[in-house]
Amino acid sequence: MLGLALLSMVMMLADSRFDYLSSVRFYASYLITPLHWLSDTPRAISDSVNNNMQSRSYLIGESQNLKDQLLQQQYQLQKLGHLEAENRRLNELLNASTIVEERTVNAELTGESPDPFTKRVLINKGSNQDVFVGQPVLDAFGLMGQVVDVEPFASWVLLITDPQHSTPVQINRNGNRAIATGTQDSLQRLELNNISDTFDVMIGDVLVTSGFGGRFPAGYPVGVVSNVVHDPGAPFATVIVEPTAQLDRSRNVLLVFK
Amino acid sequence: MANKLSNHHGGWIIIGTFVLAALFTVLPLPDWLEAYRPEWVALVVIYWVMALPDRIGLLAAWIAGFFIDVLEGSLLGLNALALALVAYLALSLYQRMRMFTAVQQSSTILILVGIHQLLSFWVLTANSQNTAPNLIFMISALSSAIIWPFIFVALRYIRRSFQVT
Numbered sequence: 001m002l003g004l005a006l007l008s009m010v011m012m013l014a015d016s017r018f019d020y021l022s023s024v025r026f027y028a029s030y031l032i033t034p035l036h037w038l039s040d041t042p043r044a045i046s047d048s049v050n051n052n053m054q055s056r057s058y059l060i061g062e063s064q065n066l067k068d069q070l071l072q073q074q075y076q077l078q079k080l081g082h083l084e085a086e087n088r089r090l091n092e093l094l095n096a097s098t099i100v101e102e103r104t105v106n107a108e109l110t111g112e113s114p115d116p117f118t119k120r121v122l123i124n125k126g127s128n129q130d131v132f133v134g135q136p137v138l139d140a141f142g143l144m145g146q147v148v149d150v151e152p153f154a155s156w157v158l159l160i161t162d163p164q165h166s167t168p169v170q171i172n173r174n175g176n177r178a179i180a181t182g183t184q185d186s187l188q189r190l191e192l193n194n195i196s197d198t199f200d201v202m203i204g205d206v207l208v209t210s211g212f213g214g215r216f217p218a219g220y221p222v223g224v225v226s227n228v229v230h231d232p233g234a235p236f237a238t239v240i241v242e243p244t245a246q247l248d249r250s251r252n253v254l255l256v257f258k
Numbered sequence: 259m260a261n262k263l264s265n266h267h268g269g270w271i272i273i274g275t276f277v278l279a280a281l282f283t284v285l286p287l288p289d290w291l292e293a294y295r296p297e298w299v300a301l302v303v304i305y306w307v308m309a310l311p312d313r314i315g316l317l318a319a320w321i322a323g324f325f326i327d328v329l330e331g332s333l334l335g336l337n338a339l340a341l342a343l344v345a346y347l348a349l350s351l352y353q354r355m356r357m358f359t360a361v362q363q364s365s366t367i368l369i370l371v372g373i374h375q376l377l378s379f380w381v382l383t384a385n386s387q388n389t390a391p392n393l394i395f396m397i398s399a400l401s402s403a404i405i406w407p408f409i410f411v412a413l414r415y416i417r418r419s420f421q422v423t
Contacts, residue, residue, distance in 0.1 A: 001346045004320050008342065011335030016385050021334050028328040035277070035329060039284045114284055114330055116292040116394065117382070122331075149331050156331040164386075187289070248289075 026127070029151035036122065036154055040110045102217055104138070104254040105129065110154065119162040119187060121145075123253060126153045134215055136256045142221035142244035143167065143209060144253055159247050160222065161187055169222050170210040174200055177210050180222060180241055187248050190223055192239035197230050201239055217256065221245075266313060268422030275302050275413060276322050280329055293394050296402040297371050299326055299337070300344050304370060305413045307348040308355055310423070319345035336381050340374045347373065360407045368403035375399050 014020045054062075111122035125131050127150045135147040137157045145165065149156035160167050161182035167190075170177045176199065180190040195201065205225040211218025223241035230237050279298035287295060299322055306314035323338030330337070347370055348355070355366055379395050416422070 001316055001342065004316055004342045005339060008320070008335035008339035012333050012339070012381065012385070015334040025328055025334055028325065032325060032329045035281055035284065039281055039286065043286065111284060112286055114287075114292065114295060115332065120331060 025149070026151065029154075033151065033153050036111060043110075103257040105257065107131075107137075107253050107255050109251050109253060113156075117184075118164075119159040119182065119247075120148070121157050121159065122154050123157055123255075124154055125255060126151045126155050128152055130257070131155045131255060136216045136220070138220060138254045138256060139245045139250035139252065140254075141246055141250075142223070143216060144245045144247060144250065146215060147255075157253075159187070160245075161190055161243060161247060166193070167216065167222055168210045168212040169207040171201060172206040172208050173202075176200055177212065178207075178239075180207065188242055190241040190243060192241060193236075195237045195239050197237050199237065201225060201228055201237075203228055206244075207241060217258070266423060268417075268420050271416060271420045271422050272306060272310075272314065275306075275416065280322075280326060283326060284329055293397050294401045295398055296405050297374060297398055299323070300341060300371050300374050301367070301402055301406060301409045302413070303341055303345050304348045304367065305410060307345050308352045309414070309417055311349055311352050314345075315349060316342050316345050333381065333385060336378060339381070340377045343377060344370050344374050360410075363410065364403045364406050367406045368399055371402040372396060372399040 011021060015025075105125065107123040107125040109121050110124045113120035113122075123137070131147055131150050133147055133150055137144045137146060143160055145157045145159040145162070147155045148158045158165050159182070160180070163182045163184045166179050166181045168177070169180045169192075178192045178195060178199075178201075181193055183189050183191055192201070203225055207222045207225065209216040209218055209220045209222055221244045223243040225239060226242040227240040228237060229240075276299065279302040282298040283295070303314070303319045303322065307319075319341040320338045323341035324335070326332075326337040326341070327334050351366065355363055358366065375395050375398060
């Protein structure tokens with residue numbers, strides 16, 4: 001018992017503080033991958049049943065809706081393309097570093113951490129699809145989190161609302177920078193750290209990634225300020241942010257490659 | 259799992275029960291149910307230690323825990339340590355536990371899984387992965403104790419029908 005306890009403690013220390021054991025975990029996860037697939041089958045079956053049982057009229061309606069949406073977004077894209085080109089020209093005039101083109105790859109959520117205290121999800125792309133640790137993960141609405149652990153055919157994503165996760169953000173309206181950290185209680189809640197009472201932030205402000213820290217590319221939406229509390233007794237204001245990404249609902253996510 | 263001597267049968271059945279327990283451990287549950295999830299692997303470890311203490315012991319529990327760590331993506335060695343401790347305690351208790359009534363067994367399970375949970379909680383807190391200042395993590399000890407009689411009967415049925423020795 002003592003020997004095993006000692007071994008476990010050394011392993012935990014090595015795993016949390018150093019990077020020695022990532023290859024052990026990597027190879028052991030080859031054995032584990034079938035279990036991930038198995039645990040995902042009930043969901044996969046219900047999805048395929050749902051897909052096959054849709055009525056014709058519903059599908060026609062859905063297709064019409066999607067066409068309308070596509071038209072709207074293509075219209076917006078036309079303007080965006082122009083703006084992007086203009087932005088790049090202006091940046092070049094200013095000799096600023098050019099904005100890097102990002103490539104995204106679709107992935108699908110296949111699981112969630114069984115530990116109720118961490119907010120981690122499993123996606124179905126791993127090192128075989130060139131996923132790397134620290135890679136930003138988005139959904140259609142905003143930033144979801146980053147990859148923290150890569151297995152051959154799957155990877156773990158730490159969500160931005162995990163209490164251990166902090167995201168460098170800036171306010172879209174005025175460019176003020178802050179750090180948004182997750183909270184313990186809710187999946188849909190972030191808080192801004194150390195915000196002084198004079199900091200210019202209002203309910204409804206949109207926060208985007210600032211690109212500081214070099215982890216997330218700048219400009220992806222993170223959340224919307226839902227509440228600002230100025231308590232005269234507290235040293236800092238409490239700023240509550242609701243993430244724009246649908247952290248509890250999105251199944252399809254995007255992995256960002258630079 | 260353990261050394262395969264000639265008078266041992268059904269090692270694959272034992273491994274199968276562990277795989278099933280691991281599967282139940284990661285099966286997606288609604289958020290509100292997540293905290294109530296019993297510690298399936300701990301229950302299976304305790305059962306096999308009770309039934310075949312010469313075969314399933316510390317090492318088997320430790321290896322099972324190691325794979326659970328990989329499966330959950332948790333700190334490597336966390337579940338291994340906790341399950342080895344559970345197996346150690348079960349090894350020193352199994353002669354008494356075999357004589358216990360269902361209620362007595364369940365209360366022992368409550369204590370054993372409670373120790374398992376407490377140890378995991380301590381380690382996570384020491385590693386600052388955990389900031390929850392409440393006792394929610396103990397609920398799964400309770401649900402494990404409640405579900406234990408059913409697990410016990412099911413695993414005993416498996417052991418007898420496949421003649422695992």
